Amino acid sequence: MQRGKLPIVKKNLNKLVLLLTALMFILTACSQKSSNSSNTTESTNTTESTAQAAGDSEPLKIGVILSFTGTFAPLSESIKNGLELYFEQNNWVIGNRKVEIKYEDDEANPQTALRKYRQLVDSEKVDILVGPISSSVINALRDPIEKDKIVLIDANAAANDVSWGKKSDYIYRVSFSNWQNGSAGAAYYAKNVGKTAFVIGPDYPAGHEVADAFIAAFEQAGGKVVKSVFPKLGTNDFATYLTEVASAKPDLVFAFATGTDGIRFVQQYKEFGLQGKIPLTGPLELGDELITGPAGDAAEGILANAIWVPAIDNDANKKFIDAYKAKYNKAPNVFSVDGYDSAQLIHQAIEKSGSKKSEDLIKVLKGITFESPRGTITIDAKTNNPIQNFYIVKNVKKDGILQEILDTVPNVTMPEQAPAK
Structure with missing residues (x-):
């Protein structure tokens, strides 16, 4: 009987060997797949990292x-x-x-x-x-x-x-903002310079917005605007408007004039004999080197509300x-x-x-x-x-025209909504 069983045992051993071989093949394949997956992930991460670094360094x-x-x-x-x-x-x-x-x-x-x-x-x-x-x-x-x-x-x-x-x-x-630029100095001018004002600004959106802001703040501080005029942007001759100023005899003039227009206006203000007679005030442009430098002595004595001056x-x-x-x-x-x-x-x-x-x-x-x-x-x-901050400054003559800080209007904040007119 033992001899009769040998073929059966041998047959079972052959099956076992085949099963083990198949199992080893499966395990090897899984290992390789895992390794390949790991390599792929590492490669992907490296690519993404390189792309991110390149993005961070783009001009x-x-x-x-x-x-x-x-x-x-x-x-x-x-x-x-x-x-x-x-x-x-x-x-x-x-x-x-x-x-x-x-x-x-x-x-x-x-x-x-x-x-x-x-x-x-x-x-x-x-x-x-x-x-x-x-x-x-x-x-x-x-x-x-x-x-x-x-x-x-x-x-x-x-x-x-x-x-x-x-x-x-x-x-x-x-x-x-134009609201800040127009309103920041108005209360100071009404309190310290005069109660009646003549307003001049260029005829484009900024000119009207600065003028409107000044008028509202000046009148709220107890002042009165006797007239406002708006010359065309790029005006060369302000004679007509300066003649009106002389006739109106206000306590002060508030003028928004910028760039080359501002230089001409300041110079002509002096030529008309108004400098020193009717105080000239204005937003930040009239207290800035861009106008005071070329205008020279004609800029002396001007009061302005500025966001920056060298002082x-x-x-x-x-x-x-x-x-x-x-x-x-x-x-x-x-x-x-x-x-x-x-x-x-x-x-x-x-x-x-x-x-x-x-x-x-x-x-x-x-x-x-x-x-x-x-x-x-x-x-x-x-x-x-x-x-x-806005700074109330006066143009004074000291080795050229410099700005003397008279007062500070702290933390000027624009209202969240347009003020009611």
């Missing part, structure tokens, strides 16, 4: 729209200088990104600005925008910016409605002035500061967000605070407009 492309021709050319050049000074101080790098700038001239023309905007956004593929100068231009750009969802750092255009009815999550102002005593301002003079061999002005702060705000927003994407930037821009040559600036989350 930051900044499109700048300013008015390099016409009345506003000096303002634009100053903003450009301030912008470039800041990036030069930071080696033209933010994080791992090289900074590249593409400039376009909008000629202070809304239609030209729209065309240049499309070039920057569609052709140049810029990541972020800086500018413009004119309120008319920013009003024209607002809707395309909102549609394209691209961040604009507003370096100067002060149109009120960009912070009110047409506020956009993609527009953040570093300069000032502001802080370390950031001293360093900024020294660096600007060293680079450009001339003194800075308020628009140089606007350019400098535009660059500083971009730098801080990208570092805080870790991104150059608009949707990431707008999360950190609301309420952001930074140290400017002007002092501490906070972007109000309710209006996307800066909360800042």
Whole structure:
């Protein structure tokens, strides 16, 4: 019987060997699959990491729209200088990104600005925008910016409605609003200069908004506006308006005049014999080097409400002035500061967000605070407009025309909604 069972045992052993062989083959295949899967995952992670690193180091492309021709050319050049000074101080790098700038001239023309905007956004593929100068231009750009969802750092255009009815999550102002510029000094002038005022402003949106803000604040402080006039932007001869001033005999004149218009107005104010007889007051432009320098002695004695003057005593301002003079061999002005702060705000927003994407930037821009040559600036989350000090200054003659700070209006904050008229 034992001999009879041997073939059966042998047959079972053969089956066992075959089963073990099959099992070893399956285990080996699974091991290889696991190894391959691990290698694939590692390869995928490495690819993603490399792609992420490459994305983080892509250049930051900044499109700048300013008015390099016409009345506003000096303002634009100053903003450009301030912008470039800041990036030069930071080696033209933010994080791992090289900074590249593409400039376009909008000629202070809304239609030209729209065309240049499309070039920057569609052709140049810029990541972020800086500018413009004119309120008319920013009003024209607002809707395309909102549609394209691209961040604009507003370096100067002060149109009120960009912070009110047409506020956009993609527009953040570093300069000032027309409401701030017109209203900030009104109570001081009513209390310390006179109770009746003659108002002059250029006939375009900013001119009317600054005048309206001044009139409302001046009358609220107990003053009375006897007349307001609006010369065409680019006026060469202000004789007609200055004759009206002389006839009206107000306690003071409040004049918003900017760029080359402002220089001519101040000089002609003196030529008409009004300097020293009827105090000339105005918004920040009349206390700025861009006008006081070329106007010379004619600017002496003017009172202005300014967001920046060289006399502001802080370390950031001293360093900024020294660096600007060293680079450009001339003194800075308020628009140089606007350019400098535009660059500083971009730098801080990208570092805080870790991104150059608009949707990431707008999360950190609301309420952001930074140290400017002007002092501490906070972007109000309710209006996307800066909360800042205004300084009541007097132009005095000391080795040229300098500004003496008479008073400070602290933390001037734009109302969340347009005041009722």
